[in-house]
Amino acid sequence: MGQVPRALTIAGTDPSGGAGIHADLKTFQELCVYGMSVITAVVSQNTLGVKTFLDMPLELIESQMDAVYEDIRPNAVKTGMLSQSDVIRLVAQKMKAYNVDNYVMDPVMVAKSGDALLAETAKKELVNELLPLTTIVTPNLPEAEEITGRTIQNVQQMKDAAKQIVDEFGATAVVVKGGHLDDEARDIYYDGSVFDELVASRYDTKHTHGTGCTFSAAITAELAKGTPLRQAVETAKTYITEAIKHPIHLGRGHGPVNHWAYRNRQEGLSRA
Numbered sequence: 001m002g003q004v005p006r007a008l009t010i011a012g013t014d015p016s017g018g019a020g021i022h023a024d025l026k027t028f029q030e031l032c033v034y035g036m037s038v039i040t041a042v043v044s045q046n047t048l049g050v051k052t053f054l055d056m057p058l059e060l061i062e063s064q065m066d067a068v069y070e071d072i073r074p075n076a077v078k079t080g081m082l083s084q085s086d087v088i089r090l091v092a093q094k095m096k097a098y099n100v101d102n103y104v105m106d107p108v109m110v111a112k113s114g115d116a117l118l119a120e121t122a123k124k125e126l127v128n129e130l131l132p133l134t135t136i137v138t139p140n141l142p143e144a145e146e147i148t149g150r151t152i153q154n155v156q157q158m159k160d161a162a163k164q165i166v167d168e169f170g171a172t173a174v175v176v177k178g179g180h181l182d183d184e185a186r187d188i189y190y191d192g193s194v195f196d197e198l199v200a201s202r203y204d205t206k207h208t209h210g211t212g213c214t215f216s217a218a219i220t221a222e223l224a225k226g227t228p229l230r231q232a233v234e235t236a237k238t239y240i241t242e243a244i245k246h247p248i249h250l251g252r253g254h255g256p257v258n259h260w261a262y263r264n265r266q267e268g269l270s271r272a
């Protein structure tokens, strides 16, 4: 047997298991990829909201990245919550030092509960330092608005934002996620030459804690396996749609998505 595909997430935690590192590792596992993690912040949160969080010291983030790269090199990497400017600058510097490719950025800014997970002053660092390194970036509508300075209320405006993020800010590709838009869950993919729409039914559910984390982790897992980018995004869309469609009804707020649903569908099983 050849070496198993390996993916790394650099992100914050969620003790209730629905978002951040926890969502990412569950997604990697379900997609048969060996998961590793670098923790940027310990976040006290659950389905009801964020209570508080503590950023890890920079030396500890750096040391965790070194621990991974000196031993088990990942085939793909994603970033989630990076919370402040010096964390972003450090991660960008380490990404360059380790010559990272297959980099998926989920530009996490605000939790579903409305709590800020990225300092206001750090947004420009995310765009200037990290965006040009990405293979793909996956903003939701408010994040795409922040990055581009545009108002986005329809598909044409999503396409305009996608174009700006790639052509002007230097991402290799982008998916602008329309989970916040209308009656369909319509996302716009753009890779500098091709626009594409990823469309799924929109399910009327409050169980959407960790949807963005899960979607970007699924793209990362597929890239780690060597799946071409466009196809990786397609698989991630199926994964997140199934995970939202079959809620597991945990928590008193925005509950977590169902990580068993994708494989249940593939294998005709019913684990939950």
Ligand SMILES: Nc1ncnc2c1ncn2[C@@H]1O[C@H](COP(=O)(O)OP(=O)(O)O)[C@@H](O)[C@H]1O
Pocket (backbone or CB within 6 Å): 139, 140, 141, 177, 178, 179, 180, 185, 186, 187, 200, 201, 202, 203, 204, 205, 208, 210, 211, 212, 213, 215, 237, 240, 241, 244
């Ligand atoms: N209610 C829903 N039904 C179906 N798909 C959804 C729903 N909400 C979000 N999605 C999809 O889930 C993925 C994550 O989107 P989104 O919720 O916008 O991200 P974020 O968690 O970053 O805000 C996207 O593919 C989006 O279209």
Ligand SMILES: Cc1ncc(COP(=O)(O)O)c(N)n1
Pocket (backbone or CB within 6 Å): 011, 012, 013, 014, 019, 020, 021, 043, 045, 080, 081, 108, 110, 111, 112, 117, 208, 209, 210, 211, 212, 213, 214
């Ligand atoms: C540590 C951490 N990272 C990210 C999110 C955003 O989650 P969502 O995917 O619901 O936008 C979160 N709530 N916590």
